[in-house]
Amino acid sequence: MGGSKVAIIGAGSVGATIAYAIMLRDVASEILLVDVAEEVVHGQVLDLSDANLITSTKVRGATYQEAGQADVIIITAGAKQKPGESRTQLIDRNYKILQSVIGAMKPIRQQSIMILISNPVDVLTHIAQQLADIPRNQVFGAGTFLDTSRLRGLLAQKLEVSANSIHAYVLGEHGDTQFVAWSSASVAGKPLLSFPEFKEGDKEIIEKKIANKAYDIIKAKGATYYGIGACTASLVEAILLDKREVRPLSVYVDSLGTVLSVPAKLGFDGIERVFDIPLNEPERTRLEESAASLKEICAKYHT
Numbered sequence: 001m002g003g004s005k006v007a008i009i010g011a012g013s014v015g016a017t018i019a020y021a022i023m024l025r026d027v028a029s030e031i032l033l034v035d036v037a038e039e040v041v042h043g044q045v046l047d048l049s050d051a052n053l054i055t056s057t058k059v060r061g062a063t064y065q066e067a068g069q070a071d072v073i074i075i076t077a078g079a080k081q082k083p084g085e086s087r088t089q090l091i092d093r094n095y096k097i098l099q100s101v102i103g104a105m106k107p108i109r110q111q112s113i114m115i116l117i118s119n120p121v122d123v124l125t126h127i128a129q130q131l132a133d134i135p136r137n138q139v140f141g142a143g144t145f146l147d148t149s150r151l152r153g154l155l156a157q158k159l160e161v162s163a164n165s166i167h168a169y170v171l172g173e174h175g176d177t178q179f180v181a182w183s184s185a186s187v188a189g190k191p192l193l194s195f196p197e198f199k200e201g202d203k204e205i206i207e208k209k210i211a212n213k214a215y216d217i218i219k220a221k222g223a224t225y226y227g228i229g230a231c232t233a234s235l236v237e238a239i240l241l242d243k244r245e246v247r248p249l250s251v252y253v254d255s256l257g258t259v260l261s262v263p264a265k266l267g268f269d270g271i272e273r274v275f276d277i278p279l280n281e282p283e284r285t286r287l288e289e290s291a292a293s294l295k296e297i298c299a300k301y302h303t
């Protein structure tokens with residue numbers, strides 16, 4: 001493991017929480033923090049380095065150029081939603097920030113893996129794939145991994161089994177057009193919809209709760225960061241340890257001509273395979289609608 005460097009661009013709430021979660025997993029030798037707010041980087045480095053007794057991961061401030069040479073580059077720089085604001089409403093501000101951040105890191109090391117977190121994550125991933133000058137399968141977004149964690153948490157409570165033992169995905173946009181692939185959800189090889197604890201009416205209630213969760217957290221405390229911190233640290237571990245985990249991630253889907261979340265295999269080389277998950281007719285329609293809505297936004301930002 002010696003020598004793995006993870007750069008985090010944007011040292012605000014999300015960037016610092018991702019750094020902290022990576023440090024607790026002890027999978028990287030060094031974390032490089034970059035932010036336009038130098039005082040924020042200074043404070044985060046001082047604070048995070050106090051965890052030194054329980055981790056061997058070092059943390060320091062760095063330049064964009066150093067970050068561009070890291071093994072994994074995580075982009076969290078940018079504006080966050082105000083209460084009631086949608087993720088897509090951030091696009092104008094965060095497109096400009098992404099352009100300047102990628103430009104400042106260039107030339108990016110050809111083997112680097114880039115993970116997009118800033119919102120709207122699907123659109124920004126698409127743009128980053130065009131700008132970064134590294135292979136497309138090495139640039140992906142956290143997508144609906146966090147929403148899927150939210151889904152499995154709710155199902156775990158209902159079925160009284162561990163969230164890890166539930167196979168179910170939120171797919172499409174990490175945003176308002178996302179949907180749950182109920183028809184393929186299962187526990188112990190048994191379709192979720194066949195469990196007596198799970199009622200038809202639960203689908204709509206659960207889907208609404210997941211779609212609204214970020215809005216509810218932002219209304220209550222201004223930002224979400226623990227969930228994405230934990231999810232992103234596990235993605236970094238999957239890359240550095242070549243775990244080949246299957247996660248719903250923002251990837252380019254050839255058949256849809258855009259970037260959105262479908263299950264994908266993640267390992268040392270980045271996205272190593274994109275899976276064509278079986279969907280019923282209404283779910284297929286929702287995936288296509290999600291793609292159409294993202295394509296409309298992406299069309300305005302083509303480089």
Ligand SMILES: NC(=O)C1=CN([C@@H]2O[C@H](COP(=O)(O)OP(=O)(O)OC[C@H]3O[C@@H](n4cnc5c(N)ncnc54)[C@H](O)[C@@H]3O)[C@@H](O)[C@H]2O)C=CC1
Nearest residue numbers: 010012013014035036037077078079080117118119223228
């Ligand atoms: N994909 C996901 O599941 C999630 C995405 N997010 C997104 O993450 C982003 C960050 O959220 P927070 O950390 O809460 O915001 P924050 O405001 O706490 O931090 C953002 C940081 O970006 C920095 N920044 C701005 N322009 C920069 C530049 N050109 N170079 C380097 N740093 C720059 C700011 O100085 C600030 O420190 C938002 O877009 C938010 O919507 C948040 C939670 C989950």
Ligand SMILES: CC(=O)C(=O)O
Nearest residue numbers: 087119146213214224
């Ligand atoms: C902010 C955001 O994208 C989330 O918590 O899902």
